[in-house]
Amino acid sequence: MTDLPQIVDSHCHLDFPDFEGELPEVIARAKAAGVTRMVTICTRLRNEPAVRAIAETYPEVFYAAGTHPMSAAEEPLATLDELITLAAHPKFVGIGETGLDYHYTADSAEVQQVSLRVHVEAAQETGLPLIIHSRAADADMAQILTEGMKAKPFSCVMHCYSSGPELARQMLDLGFYLSMSGIATFPRSQDVRDIFAAAPLDRILLETDSPYLAPPPHRGRRNEPAYTALTAKTGAEVYGISVAEFAQATTANFDRLFAKAASYEAAS
Template sequence: MLVDSHVHISMKDYDTDREEVIRRARAAGVRLMVEVGYDLESSERAVGLARTNEGIVAAVGVHPHDAKTWNREASDRIEELAKEDSVVAIGEIGLDYYRNLSSPQEQAAAFRAQIDLAARLNLPVIIHERDAFEDVLSILVDAGAERLPGVVMHCFSGDWRAARRCLDRGFYISIAGPVTYKNSKFQEQVARLCPLDRLLTETDSPYLTPSPFRGKRNEPSYVKDVTEHIARIRSMPVEILGKTVLENAYKAFGLDEVKDQVR
């Protein structure tokens, strides 16, 4: 039993074989996939995909790259989508100072507004952070994110000290394909030391393909390789790790009441 807590398989990269990608994921043992939006269009696609595919749920939100598009209309539409039964989180949201496709001020405003939306709707949040850890953590703390049902640090790439600061606040740490790379010292340390009840796995498909498939388009079935690598790092059976991480996802996304559906 496996979980991919962060995918984008509604993207055009999968238009020619999306159903087969989903079948391969299920054949690999993936019981739950979270299709994550990053703007209005992708959030709508995420909801549509989740509506029509058992074992897929959706997150809706505006990524920091697109924070400049955040306005009253966007806020109203994301809130409307977030009330759909298939939606389990607001995300992905946060700050990205690497590309700065929106200004830091625009990013912070959209980030805070979407944390507030999650609080109003009692939904967890999925956090994107790149070269902005201190500001992300500051906003999360200032906005009272610890009161949310869950905070998932998507594709965590920080060191163990940074991870501890998140874990001390009850956040979840989600590990992706880079943990399998040769230069993955920080990711491997975090994957080894993270408390089991706070650990999630993901692919971020179509990005960050794990070894040995690096260079190819990523897909949810490859979360098996991520999980197997973490199990080796932790010297534990992959079956136990997979089951535990799946249970973590149920808790993080408030899915306890629909376990039978996603199994």
């Protein structure tokens, strides 16, 4: 196991019912696959205590919290003070996920935009990276994030990137990161692989977004952090390097972006 490339699952949802009663085994399998750290993401702030408890229980797990755009109209609007208070926890390492999703929830576009701007401000004030979900909203996403950067710089990752090449270029120009999920491993996702191939290696993260988007040979079944290793193999092929080199690069990128997690690791 010590010879395995050491990688990070920068985005998973370990509090979801899909993992109920199985977390010790799920995390053990991740470690056995070389996944040394995981960031579990809270998508509704009322669930934050449960997500925090997972991070407090498992040394390998960190967490982030925000209001997912698809639930922005159903949840109380997050406040800047609320997010700043949450960010004081030593294992709270990111703001979100937040963002815009007009594919299923275009009717709530206005409240999604308000919510996103609150999260941008929280990232600006805390220095923690913003974790963005973006689907079918490229123009508004680019405008809001560009305006935010002009007002006060912040760091950001476009999680599970599968939007178009133009938004990718705009986000990279802002200094942001793109995160590669199991989508990049799907046979029909050559366009996504091409977008990553055109991006600098020092701006790429790995994730599962588990329990969703399991890569082959698990596609159609529950995803879990251990399968980050399968996406890493595809990433290495995209960049024409070894899995060990790709793992080393994406881990260094994670440590740079999620500096709070890296410093926690060093201190412990």
